Amino acid sequence: MKLKNTKSLLGMLLLFVALMLAACSGGDDDNASTDANDSDGGDDVSSDEDSTGGILVFARGGDSTSLDPSRTTEGETFKVTKNIYESIVTFEEGGTEIVPKLAHDWEISEDSLTYTFFLEEGVTFHDGTDFNADAVVKNFERWAAGDADTFPYYNSMFGGFEGDEGHVIESVKAEDDYTVVFKLKRPQAPFLKNLAMDMFSIASPTAIEKYGDDDFERNPVGTGPFKFVEWKPNDSITIERYDDYWVDGLPKMDKVVFRSIPDNSARLNALLAGEVDLADGINPSDAAAIQDNADLQLIERPSMNVGYLGLTVTREPFDNKLVRQAMNHAIDKQSIIDTFFAGYATPAVNPMPPSIEGYNDEIEGYEYDPEKAKELLEEAGYGDGFEMELWAMPVPRPYMPDGQKVAELMQKDLADVGITAEIVSHEWATYLDLASKGEADAFLLGWTGDNGDPDNFLYVLLDEDNIGSNNYTYYKNDKMHDLFIEAQTVTDQSKRNELYKEAQVIINEEAPWVPLAHSTPLLGAVEGLSGLVPHPTGSDLLSNVEVDRE
Amino acid sequence: MANPARNIDELETTDPKQTRGPWREAWYEFKKNKIAVVGFCIVLFFILLAIFAPWIAKEGINAQETADRLLPPSAEYWLGTDDFGRDILSRIIYGARISLWVGFSAVIGSVIVGSILGIIAGYYGRWVDTIISRFFDIMLAFPSILLAIAIVAVLGPSLQNALIAIAIINVPNFGRLIRSKVLSIKEDEYITAAKGIGMRDIRILFSHILPNSMAPVIVQGTLAIATAILEAAALGFLGLGAQPPSPEWGKMLADSKDYLQSAPWTMIFPGLAIMLTVLGFNLMGDGLRDAMDPKMKS
Numbered sequence: 068m069k070l071k072n073t074k075s076l077l078g079m080l081l082l083f084v085a086l087m088l089a090a091c092s093g094g095d096d097d098n099a100s101t102d103a104n105d106s107d108g109g110d111d112v113s114s115d116e117d118s119t120g121g122i123l124v125f126a127r128g129g130d131s132t133s134l135d136p137s138r139t140t141e142g143e144t145f146k147v148t149k150n151i152y153e154s155i156v157t158f159e160e161g162g163t164e165i166v167p168k169l170a171h172d173w174e175i176s177e178d179s180l181t182y183t184f185f186l187e188e189g190v191t192f193h194d195g196t197d198f199n200a201d202a203v204v205k206n207f208e209r210w211a212a213g214d215a216d217t218f219p220y221y222n223s224m225f226g227g228f229e230g231d232e233g234h235v236i237e238s239v240k241a242e243d244d245y246t247v248v249f250k251l252k253r254p255q256a257p258f259l260k261n262l263a264m265d266m267f268s269i270a271s272p273t274a275i276e277k278y279g280d281d282d283f284e285r286n287p288v289g290t291g292p293f294k295f296v297e298w299k300p301n302d303s304i305t306i307e308r309y310d311d312y313w314v315d316g317l318p319k320m321d322k323v324v325f326r327s328i329p330d331n332s333a334r335l336n337a338l339l340a341g342e343v344d345l346a347d348g349i350n351p352s353d354a355a356a357i358q359d360n361a362d363l364q365l366i367e368r369p370s371m372n373v374g375y376l377g378l379t380v381t382r383e384p385f386d387n388k389l390v391r392q393a394m395n396h397a398i399d400k401q402s403i404i405d406t407f408f409a410g411y412a413t414p415a416v417n418p419m420p421p422s423i424e425g426y427n428d429e430i431e432g433y434e435y436d437p438e439k440a441k442e443l444l445e446e447a448g449y450g451d452g453f454e455m456e457l458w459a460m461p462v463p464r465p466y467m468p469d470g471q472k473v474a475e476l477m478q479k480d481l482a483d484v485g486i487t488a489e490i491v492s493h494e495w496a497t498y499l500d501l502a503s504k505g506e507a508d509a510f511l512l513g514w515t516g517d518n519g520d521p522d523n524f525l526y527v528l529l530d531e532d533n534i535g536s537n538n539y540t541y542y543k544n545d546k547m548h549d550l551f552i553e554a555q556t557v558t559d560q561s562k563r564n565e566l567y568k569e570a571q572v573i574i575n576e577e578a579p580w581v582p583l584a585h586s587t588p589l590l591g592a593v594e595g596l597s598g599l600v601p602h603p604t605g606s607d608l609l610s611n612v613e614v615d616r617e
Numbered sequence: 618m619a620n621p622a623r624n625i626d627e628l629e630t631t632d633p634k635q636t637r638g639p640w641r642e643a644w645y646e647f648k649k650n651k652i653a654v655v656g657f658c659i660v661l662f663f664i665l666l667a668i669f670a671p672w673i674a675k676e677g678i679n680a681q682e683t684a685d686r687l688l689p690p691s692a693e694y695w696l697g698t699d700d701f702g703r704d705i706l707s708r709i710i711y712g713a714r715i716s717l718w719v720g721f722s723a724v725i726g727s728v729i730v731g732s733i734l735g736i737i738a739g740y741y742g743r744w745v746d747t748i749i750s751r752f753f754d755i756m757l758a759f760p761s762i763l764l765a766i767a768i769v770a771v772l773g774p775s776l777q778n779a780l781i782a783i784a785i786i787n788v789p790n791f792g793r794l795i796r797s798k799v800l801s802i803k804e805d806e807y808i809t810a811a812k813g814i815g816m817r818d819i820r821i822l823f824s825h826i827l828p829n830s831m832a833p834v835i836v837q838g839t840l841a842i843a844t845a846i847l848e849a850a851a852l853g854f855l856g857l858g859a860q861p862p863s864p865e866w867g868k869m870l871a872d873s874k875d876y877l878q879s880a881p882w883t884m885i886f887p888g889l890a891i892m893l894t895v896l897g898f899n900l901m902g903d904g905l906r907d908a909m910d911p912k913m914k915s
Binding site: 331332350352353355356402405406407461469471472474475476478479489490492 | 679680681683686700701774856860861862872874875876877878879
């Protein structure tokens, strides 16, 4: 028995040493097996490449919820549909200025109530039918006849559905085959920007009729550079080159495969292993590793987002303005950015990023000052501090790479001023649901702009109209509401900017949020990839992308 | 504690060990087993760490020195720092408190509940036995970690709830063990004798049957502490156990997984701490089994 034990001890020690070694040399092992994979993959692709443009594999954090962009507000969908469908007008490359797309030109009447679009001729849908004014009309009729369940973004952008008091669009008519006229009930300043949003891309009316609403979202048919091939839920979506695409020479790739890899580290590993060519949602802490790797390049997406700590103003003690201001003074944004954004962010002052027109740069915001925070708490009657729940999202988001860790830093900042914060987390869907019901004391959240308009941040996130949907703080201010509604109808841009600047002063004073950071989302790609201009909205057109594999 | 059954056996075998009591004898056997002693020393080491944590570890294990984040092991930080700039060594020392506390109390909890249910099932038999045993079977049909996750999901994530969940999932193991032991003991002569002189059930159960069923429970309990520590770490890793900023080892692993490539020490040391403690309890448990189980004696 003694002998047996000695043997087993030896065996265990050996195993232990082997494990240690394996752990230490893990990186090398990975690389070794990777190289093998890489050369295999490379061979496959290059044999394809001789005749064509090859396959692009794009790894991202989640699957799409639908392939009919009008039926969702969720970003992973638009990453794919941006390449299948096109809208009447679109955003410029890498920015939010409006440029022509399916309409090559347009006219706006003096009173800003009539928009006439002149459409491109010779454009066809992937099912072979012609794109024309009739198709545009049918798409808008379909959305206007819907409800908030089927088309959740249409009503927030166009004020409601057909028959609703606030519905902005009076009529959409085809004047001839290639001219469409929109008549509005009242001027809407961001109307063109709204039309350019991915959710209002034009789909083939024939295909919608053929499949019906529910099947159409799994059989998308648009006019874009790529057509749909296959969707394996939670695994991949494949699209391929549309040979009759109306712009000559595009797209450059033959096929694009969107793979879902939820874990950030696993996605990075897939990129390192050469299994994918392009990956988004790179952890800021991994940026240096990509830059140091000669086979990879780091791509920065222009920032158009905000990460914030929302304070639910209907809950004690955040119903007290002084407490909310104290929270703003208590949290050290710079330390959060240095630690968990690896510097790829700027501290936020206002609820929208400085790149957006109408940003009020005269507001200085709340500097990090624990003493001041304590004074304000004293004044508010919470000199001994209080206990609160601090909600942190369980998933990495573009505006917040690691909510849990950020919350842990805040927990310590808050402890310094006497506030005891308990970090709470729920599964992501539950988290959003409970927070939207106002059940969180304070919660981490963020927003990526969809059209580059201040309305898309300030009104959507903080107006009383959006309490219960995107206004999670339940903050309500009549004066601010009037400013927002006025800004929506005024079409003079400088006047609008003044209104939004005024609203930002109110928000700063009332402090329903602790604005944290405007982050720079990061993408990683193989060195040979070119032609990608990352768009601030987070969905990228891939028609110009090429991959050069030596 | 007298053990009539064994004394009778030993009288028959005229073994020189007969002069020692069964517990001393077990200790003697245990000491002869070098590997078990190694395990015992590891366990003792971590227990001492846990007890004297405030004197050994640096002050302010939750103090965040973000300027010093992710530093490799050095003279100042023996095991390096984590992503908040906290000293990993100090956190591991305090983590020993959490893990051992969870391990011991979860197992004690399940031993108490399991023993009561097991004794009742084994002693009374018939329909009581059927109900309790089927209940154990149902619980054992679930993969234990899945059951623990479900329990924590209902109770809400916290260290205390993780402890309760681990205690609950271990109940059937102890219950079945005691039940089978009771089934064999209750046929022994001394129980029949006790019944014959009119001793009440409660007294028979607690002063004869329970003490005589304890040996396998101690062995199983030691091994179960190892499992409980692992399960607590797993729940912590999934964010269902200890909540930040507590330095629970599983949580430390989860917090560091993004730095596996850039700062491996943030994962290796908490991982090693888990591995060593579990190894210690397992070696010790094996040694105890050899020492306490008469069938294993050579």
